[in-house]
Amino acid sequence: MQDYLKGLNPNQREAVTTTEGALMIVAGAGSGKTKVLTTRIAHLMAKGVDAFNILALTFTNKAAAEMKERIGHILGTGEARNLYIGTFHSVFARIMRGEAHRLGYPSSFTIYDTDDAKSVLKTVVQELNLDPQHYKPNACYNRISGAKNALVGPREYLNDYHIQQEDMRANRPMLGQIYAAYAQRCFKNGAMDFDDLLIKMYELLKNFPEALHKYQHKFKYILIDEYQDTNPAQYEIIKLLGAANENVCVVGDDAQSIYSFRGATIQNILQFQNDYDDVKVIKLEQNYRSTPNILNAANQIIKNNKGQIEKTLFTDQPTGENIKLVRTQSDNDEGKYVADAIMENKLRNHFSNKDFAILYRTNAQSRSFEESLRRAGIPYTIFGGISFYQRKEIKDYIAYLRLIVNPQDEEALKRIINYPIRGIGKTTVDKAILFANQNEISMWQVLESAAYYGFKSGTLQAIDEFVTMIKSFHSMLPTKNAYDIAFHVGKQTGFVKELFNDKSTEGVQRYENVQELLNSIKEFIETPISEESGEVGDKSLGTYLQQITLLTDSDQKDPNADTVKMMTIHASKGLEYPVVFVGGLEETLFPSGMSINTREELEEERRLFYVAVTRAKKRLFLTYANTRYKFGQLTQNEPSRFIEEIPQDLVDRSYAGGGLKNQSSGSGWGSGSAFDRMRKTTTPAQPQERTFVSAVAAGALKNQKEVAHTPSTNFVPSDPATLQEGMKVEHQKFGFGEVMKLEGSAHNPVATIKFDQNGEKKIMLNYAKLMIVQ
């Protein structure tokens, strides 16, 4: 027997060695699913299957990278790098780059993230003259995304009686039109949103038999992780791809299906057995992760759901400790309690920071935990929330790169056409868009012929300069790599320098972020690529851009750093930690108030709770607060109904009120009171700091209050162009002062003037009246 099979139990081994035909692996939480998947791929390759012929679809890119590495390790060759392995979205994006032309897209198509998509929706709603109050980008996006994931195109949408009825009832009868216009606009922009990556892949396979044949032939073995979270579009694609060889292996756990909000349907896994001839089903029920107490609790919780694939997890680990259920007075106390408990566990049980995870239902909950950990001096990493690539300065930078690669990308163009300020304002942009729509060309094309479309003098010059600059960047594409171009763009446009000159705290941070972006691009071009010939494995800017849009926070941040990890329960799927805190176990928060109206919704919340509980290996803390700030308002919530679903003999209850001693356990380190004291010494610092800050702010305000000035009788404004640094001037309102600095563009010069009575001010010379005194 091969070495790599030795560490497997009989069921796992069978799952690994059953290589031919359709296979469904029902893998309970912590049952060694990832190990089975990686070993299975390694086994296929050891048997002589070419890496090029294996497609593995995982839930995160990071999981994919890890699997690749482990497979490489098992096999001891570099072959694994040729595997097609990644998320649905990233794998399809990669394929699409070579196939997009068949569907009328440029191969350098842009991938729109949610922000881009919503921005497009906003303009579309505007252009259709609809009320933006009624057709909010969020609502429209969700509705359209839902349709796309169900493979309902704009035409089907408009012709579907039920859908139309639903929209009527929701008072949004025009959504179909918005959908159609949105799809058209994205196409015109040469852009695909997240859902399009699936839809277009489906269309490609459905409408182009030679493409279907090509990929059926290529992907002889298909593996899909987290199958319970696939949606109809993904389902249909897999069905098409797998039809020729029927070597489709899916791995999943219906009890952990938590993505129905994004179109996933549990039916895919429940009905898999009907989809192929001779489906073999293997269950992995032995849990290697958690203590029996944690596992029993999880089993009891999930029993409250109906209609599952029957399975019972078991373990042979020692019993372990009871689950700790802690009530606190407020959300802040909840944060403090968790920080204290982490300190205590570190000291008493020799856990290190990276052994802890704090999980919650909504991203907003991270705030109180973050604050308390920071105060306690515990290093932490937050996953999720606003990712690196969502930051303004990064999006701006990337918008330049996007525009260079794909000038049709109107979203990118609008973003940077006047950043840094170059005198192309809203009026000009609106005009350009209008011309573009009227003539059915792109906004970029209008700008290219700006004179023809009647732009005048200063504006025309500004546009021409801009177009020339972008074109010069564009011409670098064939010869320069992504890093060189990006660096050049940052330098040439001057906005990196602008950031550098901003010495405020945020300014410094922004500059550092931009540097980090450049580093990441450098890293991208220096990473070795797969050996595939003729495939997309290049170091071009286009490839880079398509890659980063699909990166999540979890893909970028180091999971092995010695820090406490904080994330939503959704983001914690597939991960495990020795000590887990689940916060906010309150009605309307968890379960979410949005999901208590139907049994299906509530069952999904319960599965989510199940996922949370099963992340814990040794210790599990559940916390809830009597009061919580929501929306800037204090709210009170009942304890979550899920608490009552845990067998009570597995739970120790305690209360950790506002600064009062907590009653967790008697002995040892004084029940955290030492930490209470530490906290008390640090807490007062905060209000003091606040008063200090506000006093400064008040002073600044006073400074800004103008000291009245009566202009001299002989006041005659001078020509702003003659102004020089160091000159003494008079301002009608602010009085006498000295010109400290001249900046801004030629079209919009700005002077920083230090006034004798009113301090430093930035004055826009196009508008302010200044007289040169000396």
Next chain:
DNA sequence: TGTCTGGATGTTTTT
């Protein structure tokens, strides 16, 4: 043409 400000407004979860 750009900046500042107040008032409205929005919170599930994510590729």
Next chain:
DNA sequence: CATCCAGACA
């Protein structure tokens, strides 16, 4: 509580 956007100014 934060952020975002429409109108007032410079």
